[in-house]
Amino acid sequence: MIRKTRLFTPGPTPLLPAAQFAMAAADIHHRTPEFRALYTRVLAQLKEFVGTKNDVIILSSSGTGAMEAAVSNLTSPGDRVLVLSAGKFGERWSALAKAFGCEVDLVSEPYGKTFDIEKIKAELRLETRAVFVQATETSTGVRHYVEDIAKLLKEQKSEALLVVDGITGLGTTHLDMDAWGIDVLIGGSQKAVMIPPGLSYLAVSQRAWDRMEATYNPRYYFDLRKERKNAKNGESAYTPAVALIAALGAALDWIAAQADGDLAAGRKKLVDNAETIAEMTRAAVEALGFKLYNGDSPGAAATAVYAPEGVDSGLIVKELKSRFAAIITNGQGEMKGQIFRIAHLGFFDYMDTIALIGALEQVVEKSLPQLKAHFGPVSFGSAFGKGLIAAQKVYAERTK
Ligand SMILES: *Cc1c(COP(=O)(O)O)cnc(C)c1O
Numbered sequence: 001m002i003r004k005t006r007l008f009t010p011g012p013t014p015l016l017p018a019a020q021f022a023m024a025a026a027d028i029h030h031r032t033p034e035f036r037a038l039y040t041r042v043l044a045q046l047k048e049f050v051g052t053k054n055d056v057i058i059l060s061s062s063g064t065g066a067m068e069a070a071v072s073n074l075t076s077p078g079d080r081v082l083v084l085s086a087g088k089f090g091e092r093w094s095a096l097a098k099a100f101g102c103e104v105d106l107v108s109e110p111y112g113k114t115f116d117i118e119k120i121k122a123e124l125r126l127e128t129r130a131v132f133v134q135a136t137e138t139s140t141g142v143r144h145y146v147e148d149i150a151k152l153l154k155e156q157k158s159e160a161l162l163v164v165d166g167i168t169g170l171g172t173t174h175l176d177m178d179a180w181g182i183d184v185l186i187g188g189s190q191k192a193v194m195i196p197p198g199l200s201y202l203a204v205s206q207r208a209w210d211r212m213e214a215t216y217n218p219r220y221y222f223d224l225r226k227e228r229k230n231a232k233n234g235e236s237a238y239t240p241a242v243a244l245i246a247a248l249g250a251a252l253d254w255i256a257a258q259a260d261g262d263l264a265a266g267r268k269k270l271v272d273n274a275e276t277i278a279e280m281t282r283a284a285v286e287a288l289g290f291k292l293y294n295g296d297s298p299g300a301a302a303t304a305v306y307a308p309e310g311v312d313s314g315l316i317v318k319e320l321k322s323r324f325a326a327i328i329t330n331g332q333g334e335m336k337g338q339i340f341r342i343a344h345l346g347f348f349d350y351m352d353t354i355a356l357i358g359a360l361e362q363v364v365e366k367s368l369p370q371l372k373a374h375f376g377p378v379s380f381g382s383a384f385g386k387g388l389i390a391a392q393k394v395y396a397e398r399t400k
Contacts, residue, residue: 036234135169
C-alpha cells in the first residue's frame with residue numbers, strides 16, 4: 001500500500017497548510033510599514049494566545065534560545081535559583097543556570113514523575129531569586145502542577161520569579177499566567193502553533209521586567225529589554241525570521257477561526273483537543289496491554305508508553321515508520337529504548353488519532369515476534385479493535 005508520512009512527534013509537529021502558504025508569500029523587508037503592521041498584529045495575537053496582558057517578545061531561535069534569554073536577563077552571577085527537574089528539559093534549566101553562574105538548588109524527581117510540593121517548599125530559600133520549571137516535560141510526557149507551585153511562591157511571599165517553560169505546555173494545557181502569577185512563560189514555534197522550528201516567544205511579567213533593571217549577566221542578541229523597545233515600534237532589534245512570523249500570524253488566525261474568530265476561545269479549543277486526543281491514546285494503549293509511563297501525571301502534549309519487557313521501544317518506532325510512515329519518537333536520555341512517545345500538540349485531530357491507534361494494533365498483531373512473546377499466544381486478529389473501542393468511547397464521552 002502507499003503511505004502518507006505523518007508526524008506524531010512532540011516538535012516539530014505537523015504543519016498547518018495555511019501557515020505554509022503564508023510563509024511562501026512572505027516576501028517583505030523587515031524595516032517597512034508592511035512588516036511593522038504584521039509584527040504588531042502577531043504580537044497582539046500572541047498575547048491572546050498565551051492568555052496574558054503582559055508583553056510578549058518573539059526571538060529568532062529555537063525554544064532553548066528563549067530559555068537562555070530568561071536565565072541571562074533575569075539573573076546575575078552568584079544568584080541562588082531553584083530548578084525543578086524530572087527529565088531532559090528540566091536538566092536543561094540546570095545546565096543553563098550553571099552556565100550563567102547561578103548557584104543551583106535542585107528538586108529532582110525520577111523521569112516519569114512530577115514534584116511533591118512539600119519538597120519544593122523545603123528547598124525554597126529566602127534568597128531564591130528564581131524558580132525554573134516545565135509546564136509539561138516533553139521527554140517523559142508528564143504534566144507539572146504549575147498552579148500549585150505559583151501558589152506556594154505566593155504563600156511564602158517569595159521574591160523568586162517563576163519561570164515556566166511552556167514550550168509544549170502552551171496549546172495543550174490550561175495555563176493562567178496572570179491569575180497564577182507566572183513571571184515568564186515560554187513558547188516555541190514548532191510545537192502547538194503548527195509552524196516550523198525557528199521562533200521562540202516569552203511573555204514577561206512586570207515583576208520580571210523590573211528585575212532586569214538590576215541583573216547583570218551578559219546578554220546581547222537575547223537582550224529582552226532591547227527587543228521590547230523595538231517591538232513597541234513594530235520592529236525587532238535584528239533581522240527577524242520574517243517568513244515564520246507570517247506563518248505564526250496565519251496559524252493564530254486559524255486557531256481563532258476554530259472559534260468564530262475568538263482567539264482565546266480557539267486556544268481553549270486547541271487545549272481541549274489535545275486533552276481529548278491524549279485521553280483517547282492513553283485508553284487505547286492500555287486496552288492493548290501496554291503500560292503508561294506518564295500515568296501518574298499525564299500531560300496532553302505527548303503520551304509516553306513503556307515498551308513491553310524485553311522489547312526495544314525503537315522497534316515499535318521503526319515498525320510504525322516503515323509500515324505506516326507514522327513518525328513517533330523514542331524515549332530521550334536515560335529512557336531511550338524503554339518508552340515510545342506519541343504527540344498530541346497542535347494540528348492533530350480525531351482522524352489522525354484513530355489512524356495511529358489502528359496502526360499500532362497492526363504492529364502489536366503482526367510485526368514483532370518480540371511483542372507476540374510478551375502478549376502471549378494470541379489468535380489472529382485478537383489485537384484488532386481493542387485500542388480503537390477504548391478510544392471511541394473516550395471520544396464519544398468527551399464530545400457528547
Ligand atoms: C522542544 C522543547 C524545548 C526546546 O527545544 P528546542 O530544540 O530548543 O526548540 C524546550 N522545552 C521543552 C519542554 C520542549 O518540548
